[in-house]
Amino acid sequence: MFAPLLQNLRDRRPLVHAITNYVTANDCANLLLACGASPIMADEPDEAPEITARAAGLVLNLGTLHRGTIPGMVACGKTANARGIPVVLDPVGAGASRLRTETALRLLRDVQFSVIRGNLSEIETLARGHGTTYGVDSADRVTPGNLDACCALVRAFARRTGAVVALSGAVDLVSDGERVYCIRNGHPMMGLVTGTGCQLSCLAGAFAAANPDRPLEAAAAAVCAMGLCGEIAHDRLGPLDGSGSYRTYLMDAVCRLTPEQLEKGARYELR
Helix, strand or coil: CCHHHHHHHHHHCCEEEEECCCCCHHHHHHHHHHHCCEEECCCCCCCHHHHHHCCCEEEEECCCCCCCCHHHHHHHHHHHHHHCCCEEEECCCCCCCHHHHHHHHHHHHHCCCCEEEEEHHHHHHHHHCCCCCCCCCCCCCCCHHHHHHHHHHHHHHHHHHCCEEEEECCCEEEECCCCEEEECCCCHHHHHCCCHHHHHHHHHHHHHHHCCCCHHHHHHHHHHHHHHHHHHHHHHCCCCCCHHHHHHHHHHHHHHCCHHHHHHHCCEEEC
């Protein structure tokens, strides 16, 4: 099911405008290149909407939020909506501060998103309108014990927002408000590399840009691909390799991933 979506990404090489955080911007740009897309990272409000207008996809990431970029994010989102360009929101740390939470909620009001990707705390914060996230990593995870409740959460939030919601955890959930993909790709070592979530959001933006008519499948394909590449990277580790090597091998795996590998290695069920 996902092989044609990756092939479209490789063939179409979409330009993805990512307003992301300075901790992970380089890795996000390199991941976009590795998957077959072209990155541009402009965040100056006076030019950012013009850049968005030329792109095939837009990713808005709140990781290192500051007030100077918020107007540009809103303007870019509105530009993308007017031109039918898919938009991905990564509400990093939503709930950790009033500014982050209010900005994420403002973006939800002002911009129609194609995909919203976050961890459980971030998605719960947006669904409730307030939260208590500590830092940018969720202390709450999707587990077998809360899987049914989390499926209900993403289904309801997707239905309310009109966006595909991708919730990351030990099990990843992706829903359009009706169907829920329960995805079991990935490796715990991905948590030792800063920014794998930010990279995933950019990968989702690339898949959505290359497959704008299939946002649910595009988001699910991105989640499967990133998790599968995490598995491939771990399998490549030698006895002296650690998180630094793993980071490199993860990027290599994204670069070398074939549609056939994705089709064979994607592990998911539909609920």
